[in-house]
Amino acid sequence: MKKIILLISTILFALCFTNCKEKTYFKEIVSEKNVNIAMAEFPKNKEDIVINLPVEFxxxxxxxxxxxxxxxxYKKNNRLCMIVDDYVIYESQTDKAIFSLDRYQYPNYPKSIYLVERKxxxxxxxxxKFIERYNPKTAVENIKSTNDTIQLISYKxxxxxxxxxIEELRRIPDSITFVIKNRKGKKTIQIKEKINW
Structure with a gap:
């Protein structure tokens, strides 16, 4: 009898553990995509230089x-950012810009994406200094328009x-939120995670 009770308890525990485990929809990883330096999208003068860092999921x-x-x-410094104006999302495998995940459906969602803040x-x-360290054959003076970029090194x-x-980027926590709507019962799931620059 004790063996049967122990067996039932083990099965119930395993079922509860499996069902109670939190579902994982996305996870931040340290990207191997390249960091680059470019001119700001709407420069006020030649000093408006930006660094583009990929955050991958x-x-x-x-x-x-x-x-x-x-x-x-995407929230930066407690401010909700605008896609395209403030950041762009790319599919990791193809490096193509994604303006919405609505064009995808199960089971064809990308396996990974990366976000590049533009400001x-x-x-x-x-x-x-970054250019001299990582791409010494060029110089910041080579950035003359918003189309010019200088590749540095992998983000990792x-x-x-x-x-x-990186610590300075983390001073005011940035975050990403996924809002997921399900077919059954039209349930909405909202998952917010701090970006670990």
Whole structure:
């Protein structure tokens, strides 16, 4: 009798653990995509230089057949940012811009995406230091229009090499929110995560 009770308890515990486990829809990873330096989209003068840092996420949306819609919202310094104006999302495998995940449906969601904020301004001197370190064959003076970019190094390596720069990004926490609408019962799930620059 004790063996039967123990067996039933084990099965019930395993079922509860499986069902109670939190569902994972996305997870931030340290990106291998390149960091680059460019001119700000609407420069007021030649000093308006930005650094583009990719923040990458593995997506597990294809594990959930009931998903109907997915919205992504990015907050920087407690301010809701606008897609295209403030940031762009790309599919990791193709590097193509994604303006909405609504064009995808289960089971064809991308396996991973990355977000690039377009307004992280840095000084010309700081930009030149990064260029001298990672791409010494060029110079900040080569950025003459918004179409010009200078590739530096993978974000993973940049993050390892520049902890003080990364710490400054973390001073005011930034976040990403996924709003997921399901087909069944039209339930909406909202998941907010701090970005771990």
């Amino acid at each position: 593995n997506l597990y949306l294809n594990n959930f057949p009931n998903i109907r819609r997915v919205g992504i919202y 992280i301004k840095i000084s010309t001197e700081e930009a030149q 390596k940049f993050k390892e090499d520049n902890p003080k720069f």
